Amino acid sequence: MSDEVRTLVIDGRDVAGASGQSILSVARENDIEIPTLCHLEGLSPVGSCRLCMVEVEGTSRLVASCVTAVEEGMRVTTRSSRLLAYRRRVVELLFTERNHVCSVCVADNHCELQELARSLGATHFELAPLHPVAEVDATHERFVLDHNRCVLCGRCVRACDEIEGAHTWDIRGRGTTARLVADLGVPWGESTTCTSCGKCVQVCPTGALYEKGRSVAEAKRRRPYVPFLVARGQA
């Protein structure tokens, strides 16, 4: 990232960022909130959840603000009725894709997906839930992987690879049958690469990864831990 300054307008406000900085990052520096799910400061951006899509004047296409660098003179809109409707729909797609039942979830009230639904006003669903049969992997001595709650954001994959350097996690399969997988498809407890560091658990936005012994609504992430990881990741 160079030190050259880029000035632009986000939601009608004049703001400045460094060249190479993402729209999302500049927006957040200026307290303009754009919803995200796959994004986590310190991990490489992948632009896969599509919640951070914004409108840029002069192009008909929406762009993912987490992977789009600011440009001089850009005019960005982060809130519009169209964007809100699309974001709600994405959240709805996530909720209906697996079995997200907040009332019996370890992450209830500490869940980013739940919070997104709340903040976007996604209170009712038009789409029918898919009710897939998804496994729970409790073979690890300290942690649990519940595929029912996984949103395939890939944060755990990146934290494990980029920060811990173990690359225990990856995604296998494709489409809606894609699943988080340890090593080459072994139960988590049998993974020979997992260091049991728990970083994946701390970065998980939902109740897909949690510590054993937690019951409903008890999987509160240790938030101070995350910036620490991020600082390591950026070093």
Added chain:
Amino acid sequence: MTSTEATEPLSRARRRPVEPLLPEGEARASANVCQAAGCLSMQSDLVFEALRERVVAAGLGDVAVRRVGCLGLCAAGPLVEVPERGRLFDHVHADDQAAMDALVATLAGGEPGGRETSKEPFFSHQVKVVLERCGRVDPERVEDYLATGGYQALTQAVATMSPEEVITEVARSGLRGRGGAGYPTGLKWATVAKATSAEGKYVVCNADEGDPGAFMDRSVLESCPQQVLEGMAIAGYAVGAHNAYVYVRAEYPLAVKRLNSAIRQAEREGLLGSRVAGTDFEFHVEVRIGAGAFVCGEETALLASIQGERGTPRPRPPYPASRGLWGRPTLINNVETFANVPAIVQRGGDWYSSIGSAKSKGTKVFALAGAVVNTGLIEVPMGLTLRQIVFDIGGGLAGGKNFKAVQTGGPSGGCLPEALLDMPIDYESLAQAGSHMGSGGMIVMDEATCMVDVAKFFMDFCREESCGKCVPCRAGTVQVHRLLEKITRGRGTREDLALLEDLAGMMRSMSLCGLGQGAPNPVFSTLRYFRDEYLAHVDDHVCPAGACEMDGGDR
């Protein structure tokens, strides 16, 4: 370096004896037996053996029997052509004595049998640039390719032209990417040529053809792989790349085999490798085989797959032209795009741009499939109308049925109705009509086809092939498919229809790559032109085409 040195490998190749098959021009007559996948699946290899035995037995010493690539009329295989007499024999089987007798008689100069190709619109309406040598040369013999002027363009380029001149010529031709998006090829080449990289650049040929009903790239690779390699080498010279990959899907084993053999033979002739055509230009080509993912035809997913990573797309920019394979500038073009290049370099960009329409220059190869009489591989000038393709070249609908729609552009294309049959085929017209050029799949549908069912078919395809990286495509394709399933079973409501359109619109705007953005196109185009069919399913619970099985009863 002088130009005689540059052409030296060519003359050496020409001197090599090509026994027992007489080369073109030396034989009085030749029998070209198609050995592309379609005819091979009907044992055209046995036809070749049987015919050769018959020719030897008949004592026809001045007749050549050749293995060649696709002869085009795939529906009527196995095919044998006698080009000197302008005759094509269809449905030729090794044990069919009557057909063999007719062939031998034609070759011997007697009463010609078979079909007269010049009188059939299927052949006479075509203009062949990409397929110029398909069905004329043995795909497994570089000598055949050389004998028909192959590698002269490359030799000419490296010996007499600067890279800039090559790019200018390609830009002047007006050639646009034949993989589907239609990006100007000259501009792409110029971008990669300008990119600087101390670690080198790459050329990649996208041969991960996967659209349902499409077999253009497969046929080109099976019929004349050298032409694609020559185009790639010219591209490498133009952009300053010394290494190249051809990414072919594993479902094309014959194409892979012929490509590998073509690379080895071209290297042996000194036309690929460390010193291309005797110059200092170095160009190495390797084949990479896909693992069965449609999404790997998307360029960033394809590059990830070549690197040994999971084949998922990444957001662009950066584009491969600046950051591609292993982060280095990479030129990625489709098979057909590369196959156009040798002719452009040799005959000039102006010649190429004289073919086609105002904004879409040259020719386009289509895989004509579905409910037409003449299914097969065709190459037509841009600007020809759909009607000319379906009814003249395609011979109209099979079984005397009525035309309903033609689907172009694969799963991200659209279905065009009868009212648009007189529309010229070019990038702009197709896009305006809600479809797109795509890679060249063209599926003709008759009156017995239900358009809602067609939309469901393509959505099912996208659902299966979604990589799962971004949410709108991963879960959106599943939900849209479920709604279409519901409608085709007569259980859909007006609300479902509204929801369908809403979801499809969201997917188009929000998905990460072309697969998800294009996935709703079959839904949109069928809604645009065949909305009454959707309404019949929803309101009256009937399928007008009689193709869908209605659940009936309660909704």
